[in-house]
Amino acid sequence: xxxxxxxxxxxxxxxxxxxxxxxxxxxxxxxxxxxxxxxxxxxxxxxxxxxxxxxxxxxxxxxxxxxxxxxxxxxxxxxxxxxxxxxxxxxxxxxxxxxxxxxxxxxxxxxxxxxxxxxxxxxxxxxxxxxxxxxxxxxxxxxxxxxxxxxxxxxxxxxxxxxxxxxxxxxxxxxxxxxxxxxxxxxxxxxxxxxxxxxxxxxxxxxxxxxxxxxxxxxxxxxxxxxxxxxxxxxxxxxxxxxxxxxxxxxxxxxxxxxxxxxxxxxxxxxxxxxxxxxxxxxxxxxxxxxxxxxxxxxxxxxxxxxxxxxxxxxxxxxxxxxxxxxxxxxxxxxxxxxxxxxxxxxxxxxxxxxxxxxxxxxxxxxxxxxxxxxxxxxxxxxxxxxxxx
Amino acid sequence: xxxxxxxxxxxxxxxxxxxxxxxxxxxxxxxxxxxxxxxxxxxxxxxxxxxxxxxxxxxxxxxxxxxxxxxxxxxxxxxxxxxxxxxxxxxxxxxxxxxxxxxxxxxxxxxxxxxxxxxxxxxxxxxxxxxxxxxxxxxxxxxxxxxxxxxxxxxxxxxxxxxxxxxxxxxxxxxxxxxxxxxxxxxxxxxxxxxxxxxxxxxxxxxxxxxxxxxxxxxxxxxxxxxxxxxxxxxxxxxxxxxxxxxxxxxxxxxxxxxxxxxxxxxxxxxxxxxxxxxxxxxxxxxxxxxxxxxxxxxxxxxxxxxxxxxxxxxxxxxxxxxxxxxxxxxxxxxxxxxxxxxxxxxxxxxxxxxxxxxxxxxxxx
Numbered sequence: 116x117x118x119x120x121x122x123x124x125x126x127x128x129x130x131x132x133x134x135x136x137x138x139x140x141x142x143x144x145x146x147x148x149x150x151x152x153x154x155x156x157x158x159x160x161x162x163x164x165x166x167x168x169x170x171x172x173x174x175x176x177x178x179x180x181x182x183x184x185x186x187x188x189x190x191x192x193x194x195x196x197x198x199x200x201x202x203x204x205x206x207x208x209x210x211x212x213x214x215x216x217x218x219x220x221x222x223x224x225x226x227x228x229x230x231x232x233x234x235x236x237x238x239x240x241x242x243x244x245x246x247x248x249x250x251x252x253x254x255x256x257x258x259x260x261x262x263x264x265x266x267x268x269x270x271x272x273x274x275x276x277x278x279x280x281x282x283x284x285x286x287x288x289x290x291x292x293x294x295x296x297x298x299x300x301x302x303x304x305x306x307x308x309x310x311x312x313x314x315x316x317x318x319x320x321x322x323x324x325x326x327x328x329x330x331x332x333x334x335x336x337x338x339x340x341x342x343x344x345x346x347x348x349x350x351x352x353x354x355x356x357x358x359x360x361x362x363x364x365x366x367x368x369x370x371x372x373x374x375x376x377x378x379x380x381x382x383x384x385x386x387x388x389x390x391x392x393x394x395x396x397x398x399x400x401x402x403x404x405x406x407x408x409x410x411x412x413x414x415x416x417x418x419x420x421x422x423x424x425x426x427x428x429x430x431x432x433x434x435x436x437x438x439x440x441x442x443x444x445x446x447x448x449x450x451x452x453x454x455x456x457x458x459x460x461x462x463x464x465x466x467x468x469x470x471x472x473x474x475x476x477x478x479x480x481x482x483x484x485x486x487x488x489x490x491x492x493x494x495x496x497x498x499x500x501x502x503x504x505x
Numbered sequence: 506x507x508x509x510x511x512x513x514x515x516x517x518x519x520x521x522x523x524x525x526x527x528x529x530x531x532x533x534x535x536x537x538x539x540x541x542x543x544x545x546x547x548x549x550x551x552x553x554x555x556x557x558x559x560x561x562x563x564x565x566x567x568x569x570x571x572x573x574x575x576x577x578x579x580x581x582x583x584x585x586x587x588x589x590x591x592x593x594x595x596x597x598x599x600x601x602x603x604x605x606x607x608x609x610x611x612x613x614x615x616x617x618x619x620x621x622x623x624x625x626x627x628x629x630x631x632x633x634x635x636x637x638x639x640x641x642x643x644x645x646x647x648x649x650x651x652x653x654x655x656x657x658x659x660x661x662x663x664x665x666x667x668x669x670x671x672x673x674x675x676x677x678x679x680x681x682x683x684x685x686x687x688x689x690x691x692x693x694x695x696x697x698x699x700x701x702x703x704x705x706x707x708x709x710x711x712x713x714x715x716x717x718x719x720x721x722x723x724x725x726x727x728x729x730x731x732x733x734x735x736x737x738x739x740x741x742x743x744x745x746x747x748x749x750x751x752x753x754x755x756x757x758x759x760x761x762x763x764x765x766x767x768x769x770x771x772x773x774x775x776x777x778x779x780x781x782x783x784x785x786x787x788x789x790x791x792x793x794x795x796x797x798x799x800x801x802x803x804x805x806x807x808x809x810x811x812x813x814x815x816x817x818x819x820x821x822x823x824x825x826x827x828x829x830x831x832x833x834x835x836x837x838x839x840x841x842x843x844x845x846x847x848x849x850x851x852x853x854x855x856x857x858x859x860x861x862x863x864x865x866x867x868x869x870x871x
Contacts, residue, residue, distance in 0.1 A: 138695040152726045159725045231535035246851035248806040444711035471721040483709040
């Protein structure tokens, strides 16, 4: 903006001195306020007998956590408990991002479908979910939908080993048997071979102009080699099925209702937003371009890959970056339904020792870091995927 | 003219082929275009056939509309008397019943003002003043002033509280957001970096942490003898949070104003401050009205989070009502009603946002 950069020559002028003075005043006032807040806080903390500093992180937590990815018991330290919370936040956010993206893409495509019924159903889905508070959706899923599921003893069995009950969802747990490490190495090697073939096929096509099915060929190599390795190493993956025993299921992968409702709620809510991004991305590409490509005899798949996607993603990716960031922040609603994420565990710690300043500072640091990583990652993707704007 | 001349007579137009017009053609074009379309349509129809009748049955056919909890349990369907019984509590919380007319007057004023705004017949400046006065009026009416009985803020609740939080939040945060955006866009380096830090910090963390901060940490910041009640602290938190988002929206509008306008104004000798206040900001705001409405919807939805820091807003009252022992087991009705109310308010706002987009400056350009 030419307006912001004044063209006055550098050096001492009345304007420069005035501007510098006023900025100095603003800075002094802000620093003064911060100082007053700081001294007030010190005084208040002393008055209430609350410690300050991060020593408490080493103290024994004594708080139970219902759902943890790493081994935890109440004798561990506060710092470790908080780490459990961070991991839970990351875990649920990651899964939600993956599923919301898949569902969101489907919803977005459905919104622009020629099929009237499909488009209408998708529109109703989007307009409903976007116009309800996420917290209401979470409460509804947690205390109406999941609570309506049967008791574990009469659990719904979807397919063998997958059970739905009001105490949670149960899935088979994959178990590594003897020979798994050899199989894993072989599978990675097959992946490398498949990718190598794909790259070679692309350069071959560029050099000679002859068709070479790089993607499908590479995928075939990977699948076939991995299959051979799986059989050759004696099927090293087995699954442990959940079994109903006593009052609940034992074994298998258990998904607690709190986690399940948080995940489902986040996915449904965010997918509605991602669906809108996808829709506006697709609609931002002029219909004429697609018609022209079709008229030239370009196949539908190539039109999608080379004409539609590069231009649609230019609109979709930045908006979706914001939605991913919102999703991570929204995962903090876990506290309302009792899933032990970072905010929920931090809140409990504040309740125990009153060290709100430290905990809130830690929350902010973690969320800001996650958001920074998301925007760096998406900016990278943006730079890779987008065609150069002319 | 010779008698032998044959004048060209076009045959009358034949009607369009029957597979191109009418309901059959519509079905074919929109539902059964090819085998893929047909499969999708059939699957969707099957899903709808499995879910919709049950839902309608529960909501209307087997539902109880008059009676008490026992009638409901016998009928087995939805229990709407539960909502009727709890209606006052859901709307106003534990606000004294006999003073219920005061929030009601405010609600009517709000609805009238919203209708006036939607018709677009009243001058903008009048509307702005009216919207600025409304929350003050509501605060006095609900809280009690001019000799009316005072009602403590701890008694405010329900939908009334949700709307108050959102309304005050929006109305105070827009000017604040404009200032932040101006600071970020035009400010000297120090001001600019302070604004950026504020905006990005608040946008980078969840609202809950800010609400926790307001309810737990803000009392620590203030001098020991200065006590601000919980509601006001949370309102301040919502205003600051909202202002950060509003600032980003407004910044988008500032960027949309061509540099030529400010240059022209400066060349004509209009001062910098006046250029910004009377030329840039009004146009920028006009540009970003639709996303500002979007932020209003978001803020209204976000008010539901205050339940986590102990205020009983609409959702909080819904949750409370569903735990009432006389009406145990009717949670679904409570949440369906809550969903209906939230959806009605948010969806009307979003329709208004689209309307603004249609009327707005960017629509005319196309």
